[in-house]
Amino acid sequence: MPVAESHPSRVAAPRLVWVAIVLALAWAAWPAPGAAQDMQSLDSISEAAINALGAGDAQSAEAVLAHSLRLRRCQQPLQAVATGPTTAQVRCDDSPGWKLYVPVRVRREAEVVVLRSPAAAGVPITADQLVVQRRDIGAEGGATFVDPATLVGRVPSRAMGPGVVPTEDDLSLGTPLRRGDPVVLVSRTGGVEVRMPGRALGPAQAGGRIGVENVSSRRVLRGRLVAEGVVELLP
Template sequence: MPIPTRISSSWRQLARRLAGGALLVVATASAGATGFQPVESIRAAALSVADTGEEADASLDPALRMPRCAQPLQARRSGAATVEVACPDGWRLFVPVRMRRHQTVLVLARSVAAGEPITADSFMTQQRDAARIAGAAIADPADAIGRSARRTLVAGSVLTAGDLVAPRLVRRGDTIALISGQDGIEVRMAGRALADAGARERISVENLSSRRVVQGTVDDAGNVRVGR
C-alpha cells in the first residue's frame, strides 16, 4: 500500500534531522492521526537505563518526529555510549547517551611537599567522575592519614595509592627480626634489610645465619615476616 504523501514527507524531514542526533533503525508504524511521540519521553526512556551512582545525559533534536507509541517505550544499552529506545509497535532509535559514574575520593585541600605526612586536614572528600580519575583513587581516610607524599602534590588533586608511601619503619642495612611462623609456632632469626620499607610493604632481607635472601612483609613493629 503506498505511503500517504503527508507521512512520506514527515519521514524525509526526520531523516534529515537525525544526522545531528539519534539514529533511526526501524520504523514500521505510521504516525497517522495519533500524532508524534514526545521527544522528552524518548529522552527519559534513554536515561532510565543509568545505574545507581551514574549520571546520564542525552541530546535529542527537539524537532524529532517519531510516530506516537501506543505502548510504554522500552530501552536497553546497546553500547558504551548508546541506548536503544524502542516502540513495541515497530520503531527503534539508537540514542547517544553520555554516562558518568561518580565515586567518592579524597581530594587535597592544600599542597603537600614530598615526604610530608598526610594529616586529616590535608584533604576533603568529594564525588568525582570515575572516567577522569587516573590511578587507584583513595576513598578511605584511614588509607591516607599517616602516610607520606611520594612527591610534591598540588591542591585539588585526587589522592591515589601511588602518591603515598608508608612511614619508613625499616631502612636499608638495618638489622631486623626475621620471623617465620606456622601452626602457632614462630621462629625468629636475625636479618639485614636490603631496602627501605614501611608497614605492610614487601622487602628483601638477608638471613644472617644462612646468608640466603628472602622476601617478607614488614609488620607494624618493624619486623619482617616470611612464610614457609
C-alpha cells in the first residue's frame, strides 16, 4: 500500500508567515529609535513663553500646554514674544518651521493702589477714593501704581468700580477739555494746514470727538482732541 510522503517544508511555511506578520506588527508599534529626540521638549516651549512675558520673577508662572503636543525639534533657538499680559507667541524659524500661542498663568503679588469707591470717566481722581492693598497683578496689562499721590488728579478714560486696580492704560493723556475751554482748531486740506481760534462745546478726553465753535465765524464744527487744547477738524 503506498505511503503518503510528508513535506515538512509545506507545513512550516504558513507558520513562518504568521511569525513574520507578528514581528512586523510589533516593530511598527515600537517607538522608532530617536523619535523622542526629534520632538521639541514642552519644557523648552514653556520656558520661552514665560521669559517672553517677563514672568521669571513671579511667585508662580505656568505655561498651559497640552501633554499630547508634538512639534518637530527646532534646529535654532526658539523665538518668543508677548502678545498680551498672559499670552506669548513661541515660534521656530526653521524651514519649515512652526509657531503657537501659549497661555501662561502668572501670579505676581504686590502692594498696589486700588479704588475704594467708583471713579467716573472724565472726572479727576481724589485721594479719598484710593487705598493700598496687596493684590495679584499677574494679569494686569498696564503699569500699576504703588503711591496713591501719583494717581490724585489723574483722569480716568473709562468708568471703574470699587476694587479695580487702575493702570496707566486706564487714564487719559493730558488735561481733559471742558465746555467753554479755548482751543486751537486745525483744518487740513490738500496738504495745507490752517489754524484758527475756537471754543469747546462739551467735555472731551484725549483722542475723543467733540463739538467746537469757530470763534471768528461762529460756525459749529466737529473735531477730535489730538493734543492738549488742540482739536483737529473732521471732514
